[in-house]
Amino acid sequence: MPWSPTGSRPRRSWRPSAFPSGCNGVSAPAPLNSLPLFVRLAGRAVILVGEGEAAAAKRRLLERAGARIVGEDEAAAVLAIVADDEAAVARLKARGVLVNAVDRPELCDFTLPAIVDRDPVLIAIGTGGVSAGLAAALRQRLEGLLPASLGQLARGLYAARGGLRARFPDGAARRRAIAAALAPGGALDPLDDHGDVEVLAALTGDDGAGAVRRIVLASRDPDDLTLRHARWLAGADRVTHRADVPRAILDRARADAAREATDAPPATAASGERVVDVAMMR
Missing domain, CATH: 3.30.160 (Double Stranded RNA Binding Domain)
Structure with a gap:
């Protein structure tokens, strides 16, 4: 760039239009229509206005969350759910109350998922x-x-934090171990039913116990397998089955997985072995 007569470099002119989509031309993220929040309502006042089934359903939901359900005149409330009363929506919004208007998304400050x-x-x-x-x-x-046991897995992960820090002092190594265990097919795959699994042992690779999982088929069509059952078969080391289980179902297991027709399903598995037992619904 040539020098200016004064000996200093000329200033560049800043043109906002040069970067219309964000820094370095990268598109800016689209704005969120709303921000998801998990709000603890136990003991807190929430206004409920309206009658009928719509209002009753919202009442049940608020009661489940432990909210203290109050009328429109409650000054302490900052949230309200209103069914079929547009005038009440306007009054509450004028007071600064955040309102959910049932089946009227255009009037809602928040929605219920x-x-x-x-x-x-x-x-x-x-x-x-x-x-x-x-x-x-x-x-x-x-x-x-x-699976119904997903919450149990979450509590197990929370309880294992101290042991994990001791086993993996390095934070990056600890995150990698957790990610590997929770990955599809991993020791703690969240889409599998882990029951009473010892989370810390599974995460650290110290759990040598085998596992037996049971599938009871309602259909002879392999396309009717649930995603979970299909994944169990695909990851099995050994498949035990009744004689009337269709070959097409058994073919969903790995080609090198052992297959064993038996009328007596196994109660246990060998150390580290993944066994899937398959039977038709009677």
């Missing part, structure tokens, strides 16, 4: 109020995928 509860794991599915049916359908799919 569909919930999958695996305490303490809580999954919320929201569509910004545009399709409660879609949120419900997604919840139903997730209910079928997530």
Whole structure:
């Protein structure tokens, strides 16, 4: 760049249009329609206005969360759910209360998601109020995928924190061990039912115990296998089965997995062995 007559470099002119999408031309993230929050309502006042089934359903949800349900005149409340009363929505908003207007997303300050509860794991599915049916359908799919023991796994991970710090003093190594255990097919894959698994032993590779998982088939069609059952078969070292289990089902196991037709399902597995026992529903 040439020098200016004064001996200093000329200033560049800043043109905002040179970077229309963000720094270095990288597109800026799209704004969130709303920010997901998990709010603890136990003992806190929440206004509920309205009658009928819609209001009753919201009452049940608030009671489940431990909220103290109050009327519109409660001054301490900062949240309100209103069913079929647009005038009440306007009055409450004028007071600075955040309002959920049932089935009126355009009037809502916040929406209530569909919930999958695996305490303490809580999954919320929201569509910004545009399709409660879609949120419900997604919840139903997730209910079928997530084992009932998922919350137990979460509590086990929490309890294992001290042992993990001792076993993996380096934070990066500790994160890698946890990530590997929770990965698909890992020792603590969250989509598998781990029951009473010893979390710390599984994370540190000190658990030599084998596992027997049982599948009871309602259909002879392999396409009707649940995702969880298909993954069990794919990861099995040995498959035991009744004589009437279709070959097409057994073919979903690894080619090198041992297969054993038996009327007496195994009670235990060898050290480190993953056994899947398959039977038809009677």
